[in-house]
Amino acid sequence: MDYAPWINTSLDLNINPQRPHQEAHKNGMENNFFSLGLRISSPKEESSDVLVEELKRVSAENKKLTGMLTEMCENYNTLRNNMMEYMKKNPETKEVITSSKKRKSDEISTSNNNLIGVNGNNSESSSSDEDQSCKKPRELETCIKAKVSRVYFKTEPSDSSLIVKDGYQWRKYGQKVTRDNPSPRAYFKCSFAPSCIVKKKVQRSVDDPSVTVATYEGEHNHPYPSQMEPTNNRCRNQTNSAVTASSGPAAPSTTVTLDWTKKPKCSNDSSPKNVMINGNSKMEIPQILVEQMANSLTKDVKFRAALAAAISGQMLHQN
DNA sequence: CGTCTTTGACCCGCGC
């Protein structure tokens, strides 16, 4: 395991302010909102001019992010075209697929189904296309690795379950105790869409038992589940959305740290709660409002994509 | 009764 690239890009999207003793992290939700050009303030203080101005700022920010997203998609398409050309010039890479054994052929058929399956957006559907072309074990290893992302979940050390709430629906199909780690490793498949072949491995970190490492392989070929079930959010595994920064060719693996140690509760309590603003002042915000804001943000695929782009851009600046 | 989890067995790749 390579822990060198541990980059704490924790977003700490605090969508559950009902926790009275929660400390406001320096990168707390409010800071995120401020960085996105949003501002939380009392309705009494809001004048229409301020709101209009705020709207303009948000629109400008949205344009900027959209531009970044467009550029990223263009780069991706260019890369994919190059890959397709390479595959055409090297047809032997496909022969390996047809001559492999039964289990391999099963995987291929699954990948083919992927192409027919329901696709959430262009980038993800085309990534399925890429999946199909990434079957030669050695030569295309980097291609496969590019689809692996790693997410670190901070959990209670006493919590022995290997369940992480990342918003998707997973079916556990195996558990193993690996040699390099005394804690068991759980294997999950995405169960939201039959054609989705995304897998994840969840295991406690050797160094820090309070950290659960989730390794995601592949990309979902369906929309974010919460988007399709907006009114069906229950405590189980739809409550939180993890930012899984899918890595690109330039970054073989990407890590994101999320803090689940402060567990959310299924509560209909919509009474105003205290939240920290800029680390010192507090103001009352109805939970329902916070949840609506958080939900609208976290369910927006474009927002998440733009956020991922912003994070990767920030990481590049740091390097 | 359908879905999900558990867990032992099996498969497969890799190193020797």
Add this chain to the structure above:
DNA sequence: GCGCGGGTCAAAGACG
């Protein structure tokens, strides 16, 4: 070829 270890399968049980 053999053994090891990671990954997957699938039957059985648990659960709602």
